[in-house]
Amino acid sequence: GAGVSQSPRYKVAKRGQDVALRCDPISGHVSLFWYQQALGQGPEFLTYFQNEAQLDKSGLPSDRFFAERPEGSVSTLKIQRTQQEDSAVYLCASSLGFKAEAFFGQGTRLTVV
């Protein structure tokens, strides 16, 4: 497709369950970002990949959060042992370079019950 694709669009998880969120960036985009957006707030940076290399993971809130981009294209954000405070929209964005215009996906709305 022409844009950034994220799946699933919605995910309901029971507390303690593991979840995996997928991001398909725009083809050829070197840079990939993950953001977390709580209701009524701006997106908060989680992690950054340049191709397959994770160059910044300083925004990941705990060691329950893990992201990978093994072949420099599709990325997966995994959250282990989900907790209620993990409920948010998780946004993926890609760009030609980290300083370039970022294209966001529609996001995955995660609700932990």
Next chain:
Amino acid sequence: GQQVMQIPQYQHVQEGEDFTTYCNSSTTLSNIQWYKQRPGGHPVFLIQLVKSGEVKKQKRLTFQFGEAKKNSSLHITATQTTDVGTYFCAERRAGSYQLTFGKGTKLSVIP
């Protein structure tokens, strides 16, 4: 945490009125980006400002970067219902990969 402060948090205007949102930082910004997020949607890039005192226009939208590069503004002339959404400024500090977003200004336009 978020480094840029945006005001106001909410703005309700009558269709046809002008609208301005401001982004302020206590430190010098290397650049500033503006995004629009429609209700239920995702952030969409509008513009990037890099130079001190820079002014850019996109139809009814005017973007400005302060002379000291510590503030920025987005002005919409004669708002339309299609302008409804939340406008975010975002800054990337020199040497950082992170784009830090403000909390946004939510614009409502009354027809």
